[in-house]
Every structure is written in C-alpha cells, then in structure tokens.
Amino acid sequence: MARLHEYQGKSLLKEAKIPVPNGGPARSPEEAKALAEEIGGAVVVKAQAWVTGRAELGAIRFVDTPAAAAAAASAILGMQIKGYLVDTVMVEGKLDIKREFYAGVIIDDQSQAPVIIFSRIGGSGIEEIAEKYPDAVVRLVIDIQRGLQDHQARDLIRQVGLHGKLQLSLGNLLTRLYGVARRYDARAAEINPIVLTPEGKLFAADCRITIDDYAVYRHPELGIEIAREFDRPPTELEIIAWQVEKNDYRGTFYFIQLERGFSPGEGMIGFHGAGGGGSMMSMDAVLNRGYKLANFVDTSGNPPASKVYRAARIILAQSGIDGYFASGSGVASQEQFHSARGLVKAFMEHPLTVPAVIRLGGNAEERAMAIMERAQGEIPAPIESYGKDDSPEFCAERLDTLIQNYRRPTMKPAGKVHPEPQDPYTFETVTNGTVILDHAACLDCETKICIDTCVPGILSLEGEVPMLNITHEQAKRGGCIECLACEIECYFEGNQGGHIILPIPGLDRV
Amino acid sequence: MSILIDRTKRVLVQGITGREGQTRARLMQEYGTQVVAGVTPGKGGQQVNGVPVFDTVQEAWEMVGALDVSVLFIPAPIVKSAALEAIDAGVKLLVIVPDRVPIFDVLEIADAAKRTGARFVGPNTLGVLSPGKAVLGMIGGRAASARSWFFPGPVGITSRSGGITSSMAYYLAQEGIGATTLVHVGGDVVVGLPHPEVVKLFQSDSETKAIVMFGEIGGSQEEQVADLVEADEVTKPIVAFIGGKAAKSGTRFSHAGAIIEGNRGTYKGKVERLREVGVTVVETFGELPQATLAILKKHGISL
Ligand code: SF4
Ligand code: SF4
Numbered sequence: 001m002a003r004l005h006e007y008q009g010k011s012l013l014k015e016a017k018i019p020v021p022n023g024g025p026a027r028s029p030e031e032a033k034a035l036a037e038e039i040g041g042a043v044v045v046k047a048q049a050w051v052t053g054r055a056e057l058g059a060i061r062f063v064d065t066p067a068a069a070a071a072a073a074s075a076i077l078g079m080q081i082k083g084y085l086v087d088t089v090m091v092e093g094k095l096d097i098k099r100e101f102y103a104g105v106i107i108d109d110q111s112q113a114p115v116i117i118f119s120r121i122g123g124s125g126i127e128e129i130a131e132k133y134p135d136a137v138v139r140l141v142i143d144i145q146r147g148l149q150d151h152q153a154r155d156l157i158r159q160v161g162l163h164g165k166l167q168l169s170l171g172n173l174l175t176r177l178y179g180v181a182r183r184y185d186a187r188a189a190e191i192n193p194i195v196l197t198p199e200g201k202l203f204a205a206d207c208r209i210t211i212d213d214y215a216v217y218r219h220p221e222l223g224i225e226i227a228r229e230f231d232r233p234p235t236e237l238e239i240i241a242w243q244v245e246k247n248d249y250r251g252t253f254y255f256i257q258l259e260r261g262f263s264p265g266e267g268m269i270g271f272h273g274a275g276g277g278g279s280m281m282s283m284d285a286v287l288n289r290g291y292k293l294a295n296f297v298d299t300s301g302n303p304p305a306s307k308v309y310r311a312a313r314i315i316l317a318q319s320g321i322d323g324y325f326a327s328g329s330g331v332a333s334q335e336q337f338h339s340a341r342g343l344v345k346a347f348m349e350h351p352l353t354v355p356a357v358i359r360l361g362g363n364a365e366e367r368a369m370a371i372m373e374r375a376q377g378e379i380p381a382p383i384e385s386y387g388k389d390d391s392p393e394f395c396a397e398r399l400d401t402l403i404q405n406y407r408r409p410t411m412k413p414a415g416k417v418h419p420e421p422q423d424p425y426t427f428e429t430v431t432n433g434t435v436i437l438d439h440a441a442c443l444d445c446e447t448k449i450c451i452d453t454c455v456p457g458i459l460s461l462e463g464e465v466p467m468l469n470i471t472h473e474q475a476k477r478g479g480c481i482e483c484l485a486c487e488i489e490c491y492f493e494g495n496q497g498g499h500i501i502l503p504i505p506g507l508d509r510v
Numbered sequence: 511m512s513i514l515i516d517r518t519k520r521v522l523v524q525g526i527t528g529r530e531g532q533t534r535a536r537l538m539q540e541y542g543t544q545v546v547a548g549v550t551p552g553k554g555g556q557q558v559n560g561v562p563v564f565d566t567v568q569e570a571w572e573m574v575g576a577l578d579v580s581v582l583f584i585p586a587p588i589v590k591s592a593a594l595e596a597i598d599a600g601v602k603l604l605v606i607v608p609d610r611v612p613i614f615d616v617l618e619i620a621d622a623a624k625r626t627g628a629r630f631v632g633p634n635t636l637g638v639l640s641p642g643k644a645v646l647g648m649i650g651g652r653a654a655s656a657r658s659w660f661f662p663g664p665v666g667i668t669s670r671s672g673g674i675t676s677s678m679a680y681y682l683a684q685e686g687i688g689a690t691t692l693v694h695v696g697g698d699v700v701v702g703l704p705h706p707e708v709v710k711l712f713q714s715d716s717e718t719k720a721i722v723m724f725g726e727i728g729g730s731q732e733e734q735v736a737d738l739v740e741a742d743e744v745t746k747p748i749v750a751f752i753g754g755k756a757a758k759s760g761t762r763f764s765h766a767g768a769i770i771e772g773n774r775g776t777y778k779g780k781v782e783r784l785r786e787v788g789v790t791v792v793e794t795f796g797e798l799p800q801a802t803l804a805i806l807k808k809h810g811i812s813l
Binding site: 281 | 617624636649651655659670672673674677679699704730795
C-alpha cells in the first residue's frame, strides 16, 4: 500500500476542513527556520519517515525559537532511522494538550466494508490502550452507499461518554475523516492523536494515511512514485522495476529488495517466484536450506516473455548473488514456455555466472524445460529445470548442491551479442521494444521457424523472408505479444535472423 | 454433487471479445461449461467460438434466457460497472477474474450483491472447477491439462492462492484423491466468497466428505473457519496448510492479503487457532496429500 507522509496526509485533512496545526514541510534548516518564524512561538520539528516511535529516536524535537528550529532540522535531516534516510521534516506550532483521542478508518475484510474506530484515549501505544481499556474504544461498520452519517458519528462518540460541544465537533471530525478515506481510496486513515487544547479546540496532531495500491491511478495529484508498500524509500532497482510494471499491463511483476550491499559467498539467492502462494512455499524451501533471499520477485498472471526477461535482468543486476531460484506453484495455468524464453534470453545476454534452478511446472512444461535445456550450452553456469512433479524442497536441494560444487569464473564472460544485421526489417512493440529480422540471414534460413512459433501468428513468408501480416501500428499496439519466438527459437535452430531489443530504462546505470 | 458450478449452469462471459476472454471462453467450453452468451459493450452481434455476443447483460438475458453465472474478463478500472450490470440484470453468481480492482469498488460490489442475494468469487481469482463437469475462469489453463490433472472425488478444495489451487488438486490426485470442486477464493484482502463461505458450501454438499484448505498470512479468513468449526457449523474434517511462515512482518508480497495486521493474521495465530478446534494443519505443503489420505482413512471415507 502506498503510504503518505504525515505532511501529505495533513494537507488532505486540511483540505477536508479538519483542523491541523500551523506548519508545513521543510527540506533544509533554512526552510525550517523560515517556517518557525512564520508560525511564531514554540514549534515541533518532526522527521518525515514511516516509522513508529520517532520521539524516542530523537526524530521529534520541541524548540522555542526559529534558530533552534533550524538546529533541530539540521540534526534530523540526513538521519538514518531504521534504514530510512530522512530528507524532509515537518515544522508545526506546538499544541497545548488537554486531552488526546484516536480516530481511524480501515477496511475490514470480514464485514466487507469500511469501519470507523474511535477511542476516547489517544496517543502513542494506541494498540495497548485498546487492549487495556476495551470500553474506551468503539467501532461502527459503515454503509458504503450512505457513507458515515453525522448522527451515527455523534452517537459513536456518545457511547464513550462524551457530550456537548465536544461530541459535536468530534462527530464532525469523524465524518470528515471518513470523507477523506473514501475520496482518496484509503486502505487506512488514522488520526492519532486528536488533540483537545485548553481552549476547547480540536487538532489532528499526527496522521497516517495509506492509499489502496490499486486505486493510485485515480489520484495522480498525490504524486505517488511507486504504488507498493515499502517501509523505506524505494531503491534504484525497485524504481526501475516499477517502471517496467507500470508500462506493461500484461501480467504482474513485483520486485522488492530484501538485502543490499552483499558480496558473493554470503549465500544470497536471486529469487524469482510466480504467484503469491507458490512463491511463499518456494521461499521457505530456500530459507530452510540456510540461504538468504536477496530479493522477492513475482511474475504471474500470464505475463509475456518480455516481462519475465526484464524481471530476470533486474534480478541479475544484484551482482553479489550466489544462485538463481525460479519457482512458482508447480502446476501453473499459464503456458510456461513464455517464461522459459524470457529467462533464457536474459541468461544468455547478461550471461548467468551463478547456478540456477528453474521450476516451471504447469501447462506446456515439457516445451519450457526443453528450452531451458537447449540453452544450457550457451550459458557459463549450470542450470537445471524441473516440472510439476518436483517439489520446491527438492529443487532447493538441487540448487544447494549446484552452488556447493560451483566455482565462479574469475573473469566475467561476455554475453551473447547479435551480429550487425545486413538487411534489417524492423518493427516496434508495445513496450518500446524493437524486433529486428535480418532478411539477409532469413534468405538462407531453411526452417523459417519464427513463422510457426510466433504465438499470435503475425509473421508470414513473403518471397523468402518473414514479414508482418498486420500493420506496423497493429504490431506496436500489442499485436506482437513479445513472445520472443522469433529470436529464441530462431537462434536454437542455428540462425541469427531474429533479434528483439527490450529496453529497461535506467538499468545500465546501476 | 459439487458446489457453485456444474454442467447445468448457464454461463455468461463479460469481456468475451478480449484476449483473455476469448481464450478462457474456449477453455470453459471445451471442458464442458455451458457458455451461452458473451457481452462486450459496442460489440453486440458478433460471435466468439460460436457464442453470441451482446451489448448489455440485460439484452443477453432477454435473448438467450436466464443466466446463472457471469465470468468477468474486464480491465480492473471498469470491473465495478460490469459487475453491477450483471447483478442488476439478476445474475446470482459472479466470478471476477481480474486483479488490481480498487478496494472501494469491491466494497460497492459486495454491498450490491448482499442487497440482491447475489454472490461473487474473487476478485483476483483463477475461478472454480468441478472435475469432470465444468470450469469458471481459467483453472487448468487448457481443457486437456485440466482433464489430465484433476478428477472427481470426495474432497473439497479451497485456496487463497491461484497457482496452489491447481497444485493441491494435482498433488492430491497423484495420491488417488479426487475432488468435488476446486475454489480459488481470490488473492485480495476483500473477496466475495472467502474461505468460511466456501467451507460452509462444502459442508452442505453431500458428496464432499472432507475439506482441504490453503490459507495464507493476513486477514482473518482462516480464523473465521476455526470459529465455524468451534460452533459445530462445520463438522466435516479439514486439512489445512498456511503459507507465508517465512514472510517478514510488514513485507507484502503480491497477494494483497498477505499483510500481517496485529495478532490476527499471523502464521502462528492462524495455526494455533485452527489446531485448537481440531483442524489438521500440516507444516509443509508436501505433507498435505499424506495427511489428507490419513484423515480420509480415519473417517472411513472411500476414495
Ligand atoms: S527463423 Fe530466424 S532466420 Fe529463419 S526466417 Fe525466421 S527470423 Fe529469419
Ligand atoms: S513477432 Fe511474433 S514471434 Fe516475434 S516476438 Fe512478436 S509475437 Fe513473438
């Protein structure tokens, strides 16, 4: 889920007329100072990081003057908090606290509806509070059609013994909070604490809003870089991977780095799963052998070969891995040779220099395994491939054995390079790829295997050479599904007529 | 018997003219599902694999007669409108295959379904398959594979993972254990027919003698199944495996559901709660077939 920073969340609350303290974000001590001057009086300087317990870590500081605010900002900016580099602080007027409350909206899987939760005791440790004082906490399932009605909100507040003007203003705040959650497709929206000042005013002192990944596209105004949950800023590779996913709606590609800065010999495995359940079991199998996972990748939902190729290239960009493990559910509905072609292309180009075990069980697995086997001679490191009758545990054991017996080459071998085409016939693909058929090579080709194996059947023989039987525009709009047959199958037949360039923007820089 | 789908059900495919819609409609037809109509707005009048295509669900209903089920192969942003269309037309079971459907859209679909007594499987589901009878969605991928992988028998299979749905059925079949129906409940946090609902359907199906469940960390579906067992609402033996033991708290994998929220939803919490009420929970997926065999034997259920 895409989490918003406190200052981003507060701007949404403010827009919905929920009072927030005076203030805003600052990215330098000077900005912090200027904000503090503008606010006047005592302020609080808070690190913007998705971690709990900021105060104990010294990442929240109360100061009395603008100069002290600048100093606090310079101490906090650049801090590493639980792996998170702080690049923004929030400077706000300090609130006088008379009392604290909690309010939150979450989606409840059991009632299949949003639920609003209110606690008459708020502040840090809300979970423990709720456990210790169950009577302080009330909840209500919200009717998605009608939304949270004002009277329902007030009655909820009444149930914890709050009356009068306070009941009215808290009720108001709850309906507005639900409004924000609904409007921005929030999976969760919490204000903790809601502060009551001695003057009787309510303020949202801190908030946590998480937007539904699947609805991020509806809210470009939020500027969410990657619609995925991270408890730290995304890495360079993760941003590259997200661009691949964003620009290709076919199937799902998910990439997250679990370890960084490791070297060969530390037992890190590049992990390539397919499907959540199968991936989890496959990860368990690798972990049980004493290895660690450098990353988690899932390519599933019938992805094209090109997406699997790009995923593999991104996994291999983690240079310290000791092995490559690809394994899904074992009995996949999708036709597995697409994935096999994607893997093989990546392994030949990048050249794979660590052992790999590829578990490809499912539809057309024989064809998929044959492709892997055929590629073995082209790749410097050992690869084994397995089908649905081989368990993840067995495959992990095989990988272990291969790694134990493998000696890494001291020099990195060169990858497969395509000869310069003599008579190129080219067209573009849906992900900005380019298919190049070298008609000079095709003339001498006996099998013309690209024509039979092109999955959508968009290549036909014209004269002695393969050409598109659809327009270039149709091919670019997705007619060419990037099944990679015209490169891989052609190459395995001993020809080099077909070549597909699939750019991965930014990967060369890593 | 079987649950949710068999040969008698009349099935509509929404989005039948798309890439997935066409391929999966063929799978369903070849496996034995009665696909009687398709709908794609603006493409009415065409035919796909001999199935007539209409512009609206209402029109399809008027032209071919009552529709029991609609299977949706629709881009996620417009799933809500397609699902509401089917519900409004009177379809009582929806299978929502696409993933990435916004959660508030799912809540609206759930609300509309509740009001009219309709149900839905998914979103983000591979579908439902009753071996030897019919399939909704895309379990098996190809009819020939589905026929060679699955066969009828006494076990009901329910899974939160698509790939694992087929894997479980296949590995059980290798031990000679057939299934009444395979249900992939869907990978999202909010799904129309979660484990507890599917388990209740299996409970009332006379041919289902035992239930095999693949659970996952996150959410409360497995705990709810335990509640049903404790309340004696479900009395058939259950064998379960919970995936995600190694998952780090807070790390979310591609199943939106696999989020650890407080105590509820953890691997340990689920396993303990299920065992407490007498459900057999195996430690590794590989033990599942043997454990199921043992349970069947213990209860005197023949294969
Ligand atoms: S198989 Fe290769 S060389 Fe032969 S026609 Fe096709 S692209 Fe050209
Ligand atoms: S031209 Fe055909 S064979 Fe080549 S990548 Fe595209 S779809 Fe595949």
